[in-house]
Amino acid sequence: MRPRVAAAAGGAIALVVALGACSENTGEGTTVDTNRTQTGVIATDPKDSQGPAPEVEGAQKGGTFTIIRETPISHLDPQRTYSFAGLMASPLFARYLTTWKDDGKGGLVLVGDLAETPGTNVNNDCKVWEFKIKDGVKFEDGRPITSKEIAYGIARSFDPDLTSGPTYIQEWLADTPQFDTKWDFKKNKGSLPPGLTTPDDKTLRFEFAKPRCDLPFAASLPTTAPLPPDKDTGVNLDTRPFSSGPYKIAENQVGVKLTLDRNPNWDPNTDPVRHQYPDQFVWTFGPTPDAANNRVIADNGADQSAVAFNFVPASLVAKVAGDASLKSRTILSPTPSANQLVINNQRVTDLKIRQALNYAIDREGLIKALGGQTVAAPLTTLMPPSTIGYKQYDAYPAGATGNMEKAKELLGGQTPELVLGVSDGATEQQMGTQLKANLERAGFKITLRNIPDDAKLDEIKKKDNPWDLYIGNWAADWPSGASILPVLYDGRSIKPEGNSNQAYFNDPAINAEFDRILAMPPAEQGPEWGKLDERIMKEHAPVVPLFVDVAYVVHGSKAGGVFISSVFGYPSFVNAFVKQ
Template structure:
């Protein structure tokens, strides 16, 4: 699972402020009449103002493209997201590799060939063994936190503990210095998407310093780390051994990028609005505009020109534990679905500029294959009468009381404010909600363990890559249920037909063919009312008046820092 940076990686329809340039960006600078020229965009210092991030910067411990777009400025991977605005930006493209990989054996084997001329920031060549070593170290217990897919997908991955004790993962083969082959336990047509994860970044074994590596990593991207203060500061300068001749996806316009983390969103937005000093050439990769700025957008044309809008493939929802009463009865689950007032939920998170109502689990967009459905139509404000009718059929004519768990922090978009909106809506239907607020630190631990999981909880799911698989598999595949903790299949669904369809879709290596199958599966599962979709978040982000080509990409739902330039 990937969470939004400020909310906790996606694709859906994107609205850009300005016209997309041929290079794949947009002249979003607003205050300049000069068009953005990707051939002449070098120079200057870009400032990045963030709320979160920078807690980790080791490619092994980052979760997919965690930390926004920043890691991909230092770490190249076998594949990467296509660096363009719009729907085309939801597809993977080759990065270190010459292509998206050659599948065989029903997508259980994937072969990649590295490009010529690849170099680390010290000038040494990058080879297939460097990529393998980078992947292997991500299995080390000393470097936790990365995406779990390789542990599950690679043969022997579940028991492998990394290379520090001399072990070798035999399911990754390097027959020569440019070839790397992956042997998987089961078919996975999405492997080219997974190969964008930072775990696929090459690491030279001779320069691996273990847990200290993030302080001075060896770069394969356009920038190298000059300074890293965990959780606070990151300064990037040019890697002189990188060039666009070997990397056609990263424009890498600024000479220097200075990132500050740990700022309050209100402070970030105030600094971006005022744009004094270095803040004139600043962006954020995790702070949506606040109420004050939203109110000004309609009346302040100059500010409106410095906003980009988009979405991240994410759904906020109510989760049922269908093994616990009263939610073992589908009529009770349906009653909750009818009772929900989505308009009040959207108002709680800032209004329609920042959220759109959801009746499907999959977000909008061709990449996900969403098929529109609304099996329990309640309109914008809910249907408490229909909910009461269903409760009566289920034997709860006098209503019932339920506990609702939620994190005690509103920044992720499913905290106390949303819980209050849900509580009020259910009250209208005769359902009394007992709020159960948990700390951010405890929330995933409690809700992710079946033995401690509350019957009803607020949850969020975001796309690790823009496709239906990483949305549906963790939530609905019965073989993904983890009794000891870390479980995301909160409904505890274990339907052989669903599991079989997941396996069949996983064999498909053409994303365009797989997408409608994922959409159809979502539509079929939705009939069981295993969860109640609430809303899909939107991004509305400011950028400084001296920033150009700041567009929100459709993979992660934030600015693509690799494409931004400063005046």
Template sequence: MEDRDGQLDRRELVTAAAGVVAAAAAVRAPAAIASDRVRRKSKVARYAMSGAVTNGDTADPALSSTQHDGRLMVAVYEQLTGYDQGLRATPWLAESWQHNGSGTVWTFKLRKGVRFHDGSALTAKDVVYTFQRLIDPKTKSPAASLLSFLDPAGIKAVNDHTVRFQLNRPIADLAGALITKSSYIVKRGSRGADLATQTNGTGPFKLGHFTAGQTQTTFVRNSRYWQRGLPKSDIVQLISIPEPASRVAALKRGQVDVIEDPAGSDVPGLNGGGTEVVFQPKGNMEVIAMQIDQPPFDDMRVRQALKYALDRNKMIQLVAQGAAGTVNDIPIAPFLQYAVPGPARAHDIAKAKALLQQAGHGGGLTVKLSVSDVQARFMDFATAYQAMASQAGINVQLDVRPADTYWDNAWLKTPMFVSAWIARPADAMLNLLFPSDAAWNETHWKSPKWDAQFAAAQRTLDPKKRTALYRALERQIIDQGGYLVPYMVKTVGATRSNVRGYAPSGTFFEGERFKTIDIR
């Protein structure tokens, strides 16, 4: 059976893919992932992600939070706008937008000819429904606090292809501010109970098989996708292989076609012998978050001592094998326009000891750092910092948690933990992590004065004035906040030599969209 694109019929693809998933034994042995018959009749891309799956994984964009969720969303759904390589807003489902001169009313024109996977046309009413659902307290979306400038009554469909947002305060860059981990457009009337396991997006792939907590998810080509010639693959199989060595071994054995985030020590051996390495200069920032309302981190001198104990250059060599650039204790990518210029805080053990003495910890300090192997480099990062801090008399005890429960039971829930962020625009990152009511306020930074200054920066239309305001906000976080952020790692991926079109994502939202991956 064939559809109008000359590819396998969706029913056959889904049936084959589901059977393949059932047949695959375990993450460590994914060789059975694609049957010979399916691979002969269609292009199957087997993609190994670095994150662990959890029972909290979901297909509902409003509740997206895990790495698996993010991969699923960019395959199946789309947002109004996206980011280019410089993290500037670019058209996606919306072709254009403009404001009323003061940033309080914005009008977006939608792309015509876009259809959901069920064949129905995308309209402005779907966009209205999506954003009203996101900010509805009943939905409990973490994106609600990021979209606090939206008024549900102010989101209106002017006609089928025009949406108007009347905001409750001015926003200078609404096209960028609307982009969150959850802002994927769903069909009007979609219910949360259904969205958790079923999808109906406009993206390049339909969801073939997904069960929360299972190591494999299957996507099937959307033959009606609005971007001509895409996607290149008929089936994408997303496989969770958290251990870097296991991902590399699977690639070398030909059991997967693409892997993300190989260990730095393995990268030289992946150039040749049937595999290739792909680099992206932008990438991930591993961080240590200290909740500044919890002792001993409620003393700024202790926080600063922990920061001075950090040797950024050594950390880059030990953990990132030199493939990174320094960052100054705030997860803002240094290449951004609004980033604070200049060198990062210097490594200074003497100053760290002096600050601890002033804080009453002259005899030493013991802290507990929650960590897991849920993402590559987390354990190496924590172990390296543990050794550095010991030179200042700081005993960092590692609280190692299981990968499958880390994001639910340790992240945001313990006073000190390891986390990671991929590059976002400065406005988006500040909005995500630092307002007093932010759902993902990792460090418990709560300052009404800072909140007011941030709101003022968001509504400032003059670029030079806005830059100065953002940098002032960031300096407060760098000097007084609860983050240790040593570097931004280059994003690295690797493929089999017969793979074309794969580029690892170095910025938020671009995501591993899968749609350009082509198996030759």
């Protein structure tokens, strides 16, 4: 999850990839657009970072917009925010150094949010970065936001009591994953971590030991949300964050309801992405996905201007897909979340067996078992289509349902006995049953072994785990090949526990390619990631790509402006409005 992007002088850095972009489902049937071209642009013209955000067609002011979700948002404190729900809620009340303009139609532009631009690479070596802070940006109490409060927000993210948030910037400043041991926030309150300075109220400066061309992307995460020191309530900031965005916390009935009112000190002329259309946003917690979606489908009262944050569950897919009156109230979009049948390369060392697994896979059957195309879209690449640098290919073309004969040919009469570890949650149990039947038709003998759902991720991250296969999922923090391939397949990162490289794949030539591409000018990296994606699969087949998750969302008849975030794959509310 370490993309590398640096701003160049003049113009913009643009990389084009294919993406299944979100769209209103207004046609017959339930189809997902997987052919739209997305542009990912890092803006370098300061005008792109200026406000106000373009008006949303048909948008009106007023009303209450409701978001229904089963479980509470884990953290509201921006420095601790890392869940999808949190990342979608936070932009309503928090601003960052940079942010994404997302048109909901396949266009992404990284722009300055609190900063005038997405950053200046001072010496053109990615080691020193400066951000100039905009005039007119304010907190909810009217005081100006300066570089000092942004720096303080970053500094408090070093506090080991404030865990759960992204750690990119902390690790880069400290030049170690153990950043909280390198610099102690509590002992050094009033000062800043080494490498972070504020030469004046309008300037924030980062100095790194190593090149960090990724900084403009990392700065778009909530780590860079500002906070005045006198408003820092420590762990209690989760209950009531201090607003820098268009809304502020009016009431928080923890675990029940979160109410956001307009922030009168937010200036739309400084904000390139957000609006302030509804009078109020209300997050309500408790209803199951079935109950939440049924409420929105019924379209009564306050639920007319509501969205169910939990996707349409499998139990309701047929009902929603078959109701013509709901077509204009549903959104379908592939997400950046990719799923694989991960092969433990330490245990499955025979390339032909790994290739046979790829030929054998029945993606159509697996997707049908999960609920169909409103739940998942087939994937044959390591990177999902929403990635800058994405290249469409199929290294082991076996059609929609697999090529059993080709798989058997590669096995050469062998009957490999493989252990497939699956969590004891309902979805993976369903997938495990389907995969076992599928692979055994091709000549494998598959033994299913259950792993407690809440322990599975920790267990498969252990280098010496006892499984040959397991189901993996990866959603990058931003749409770059550098945030996927090196993280998942650089063998030099393998350690006894806590591995992101859960295939335990290690090839010196591929590792060298990671270094080569990461050292290139950022604008040239995208296509190289696509080429390397294909090379890894053709030469090594370390996993079996399965599918990308699909967002299937229902909203009320009076809920407007909702789209699926191209970065995080969940409903975005920066354009939301209530139809009057």
